[in-house]
Amino acid sequence: MIPILLYHGRGKWKYQPLSGLFKNLDPEWKQFIPDFDYVYNNLGEISDQQVEALQNKFLAASLLSLKHSFEKKWLEGNALKILILSNDASENLQRNLAVYIFANSSLTEQKIIELMKSLPSNIKNTLMSTLDLLEKRAVERGLQKGIEQGIAQGLEQGIERGIEKGMERGLQKGIEQGIELGKSDIVKNLLTSTDFTTEKIAILTGVNEKIIEKIRNELNSGKQG
Numbered sequence: 001m002i003p004i005l006l007y008h009g010r011g012k013w014k015y016q017p018l019s020g021l022f023k024n025l026d027p028e029w030k031q032f033i034p035d036f037d038y039v040y041n042n043l044g045e046i047s048d049q050q051v052e053a054l055q056n057k058f059l060a061a062s063l064l065s066l067k068h069s070f071e072k073k074w075l076e077g078n079a080l081k082i083l084i085l086s087n088d089a090s091e092n093l094q095r096n097l098a099v100y101i102f103a104n105s106s107l108t109e110q111k112i113i114e115l116m117k118s119l120p121s122n123i124k125n126t127l128m129s130t131l132d133l134l135e136k137r138a139v140e141r142g143l144q145k146g147i148e149q150g151i152a153q154g155l156e157q158g159i160e161r162g163i164e165k166g167m168e169r170g171l172q173k174g175i176e177q178g179i180e181l182g183k184s185d186i187v188k189n190l191l192t193s194t195d196f197t198t199e200k201i202a203i204l205t206g207v208n209e210k211i212i213e214k215i216r217n218e219l220n221s222g223k224q225g
Helices: 048-052 057-067 072-088 091-104 109-118 121-131 136-165 168-193 198-205 209-224
Strands: 004-007 039-042
Touching: 048 057, 057 072, 057 091, 072 091, 072 109, 072 121, 091 121, 109 121, 168 198, 168 209, 198 209
Parallel strands: 004 039
Antiparallel strands: none
């Protein structure tokens, strides 16, 4: 297995072995650090053309979204292209990628509606079923925070897991797992920031109602404690 680090943060990442993260470590402990080399890829230094050339188009769409996640205007101008790239992905992945793009871009509700009109009918139908459930206030208060903390983190964790497994197939599986992990953060934010029913949250997020009730009970227990 060849470890690969894919970085897309704001600042510059300086390549260093794992031992470089532990300053002033006693010599007797150094032998326990898995100090191996890794392949380092700075996503920001990879051209968009190279990313788009990937055979797995959903992977390309996801990487472009991550690369430009801090550039609201870029996401707004390229949202249509990214969503079309995800055409062959499952409906669940398309929905989650769309919500991620909308949350991190400067797209208004009206612009999102106009964008939908330009999409192929199959993608439009998939996304409209989700947007019908979105209320503007809920997006601002609940989904915004949940998506930023949950799906971004989930996609990153998923990509890391996928990269550790090696090839593009493992990477896509990792993204799917990461998205599922991020959903629990979205559920928490919807429960605390909106008055949505359990049924509505289940439809919106794809999370089982029993799991949502479990999270609700955990949140209530935390408040009482």
